[in-house]
Amino acid sequence: MSELSLSLSTKKAGGKPSSDIFVIKGTSGADEGFERLNELMYKKGTIFYNSDKEGYLKRPGGMISSNDMVLIKVNSQWDERGGTNTDLVKNIIETIIHHPDGFDGEIVVADNGQDQYGASGNGGCLDWENNNAFNKSQSIQDVVDEFSNESHVSTYLWDKITNNVVEEFAEGDNDDGYVVNRNVIPDTSTIVTYPKFTTKYGTRLSFKYGSYLPEKNDYDLDKLKVINVPVLKSHSIFGVTGAIKSYMGVPSDKITRSLGYRAHNSVDKGGMGTLMAQTRVPTLNILDAIYVNARPCEGPRTSYEDATKQEVIAASRDPVALDYWGSKNILCKLCEKLTGKIHNSLNPDNSEKGSFGSWLRLSMNELNSSIYEFTCEADRINVYLA
Numbered sequence: 001m002s003e004l005s006l007s008l009s010t011k012k013a014g015g016k017p018s019s020d021i022f023v024i025k026g027t028s029g030a031d032e033g034f035e036r037l038n039e040l041m042y043k044k045g046t047i048f049y050n051s052d053k054e055g056y057l058k059r060p061g062g063m064i065s066s067n068d069m070v071l072i073k074v075n076s077q078w079d080e081r082g083g084t085n086t087d088l089v090k091n092i093i094e095t096i097i098h099h100p101d102g103f104d105g106e107i108v109v110a111d112n113g114q115d116q117y118g119a120s121g122n123g124g125c126l127d128w129e130n131n132n133a134f135n136k137s138q139s140i141q142d143v144v145d146e147f148s149n150e151s152h153v154s155t156y157l158w159d160k161i162t163n164n165v166v167e168e169f170a171e172g173d174n175d176d177g178y179v180v181n182r183n184v185i186p187d188t189s190t191i192v193t194y195p196k197f198t199t200k201y202g203t204r205l206s207f208k209y210g211s212y213l214p215e216k217n218d219y220d221l222d223k224l225k226v227i228n229v230p231v232l233k234s235h236s237i238f239g240v241t242g243a244i245k246s247y248m249g250v251p252s253d254k255i256t257r258s259l260g261y262r263a264h265n266s267v268d269k270g271g272m273g274t275l276m277a278q279t280r281v282p283t284l285n286i287l288d289a290i291y292v293n294a295r296p297c298e299g300p301r302t303s304y305e306d307a308t309k310q311e312v313i314a315a316s317r318d319p320v321a322l323d324y325w326g327s328k329n330i331l332c333k334l335c336e337k338l339t340g341k342i343h344n345s346l347n348p349d350n351s352e353k354g355s356f357g358s359w360l361r362l363s364m365n366e367l368n369s370s371i372y373e374f375t376c377e378a379d380r381i382n383v384y385l386a
Helices: 033-043 086-097 140-147 245-249 253-258 263-269 271-278 319-339 356-368
Strands: 019-025 069-074 106-111 153-157 177-180 193-198 204-206 210-213 218-220 224-229 231-235 239-241 284-293 308-316 381-385
Touching (some): 019 033, 019 319, 033 086, 033 308, 069 086, 069 245, 086 106, 086 140, 086 284, 106 140, 140 153, 224 245, 231 319, 239 245, 239 319, 245 263, 245 271, 263 271, 263 356, 271 356, 284 319, 308 319, 319 356, 319 381
Parallel strands (some): 019 381, 069 106, 224 284
Antiparallel strands (some): 177 193, 193 204, 204 210, 210 218, 231 239, 284 308
């Protein structure tokens, strides 16, 4: 493991509409880094806690209510530094359950490692032996087990249902599995699939429609909040893993492949943007750059030795802007220090067909053709640094 320091700075956007990125330096994960991030967001007008009453860190229109169903989407397919930092996940859970109005909602930590490839060759795992944490034996499952006796916190590895084709709860199907929209999206060669499942505590969730209300045979669309927590790292095929690429842990690669429209092959066509737009865009994206892999084309597997310590976390409601900023200001700068030059595979300004910069923009276009105004223009990004 190497350690190289980078200079990160605040920046004011010159163009509009603009997106905000909030950055904390000097966090190990095993501290109060996310709480500091929460405070920074609050000071700049992005409120994490939703409440009927205005107060410190809370106000009407915030992100997370005291009775929400929060799904924390992590990276689980790889162990060591390839998976989301488990200390950071612990701090996020602590922050949620310490909601100033109290928290009587539910939290589930989930991902689909696709039941293939990965560190073991068998897909994802939420209980790896070697983890991305200060205490390397601390897995996601270990973290969740610390809270489960006092709060409704659980895990769900979607690998175990990734081969099951099901209908929605409202269609009378109570089995866990994947709902398949067989309509092909021609621009990105995508078939949209998404999980629906029942949590440890009996809550029925549809990733697209939210919490199922059996007494009404309907859904509470707004009660489900997704917090997307990817590791920032290089990717051997698609250049960079960040907030957008992290959504490859939502669909079923096996089901889509069997139908001739493999989800993984759609990434460089903007397919993850399609998936977000047609299912659920994260309420908040938190980029785990505590340890990163800036070695071009060597990720997503990241051993302890191949990681570079940065002690940075960054958050944004705009996943495109966050990926642009993270790759430009962390991966590219580190790559230059490690190799003597910036590699095109990591450069978001490289828009050659099939490149990270190209598919980031294609994903953005899919999202912006819906209701969003996300950006990968540097002049439209505000950066706030604690």
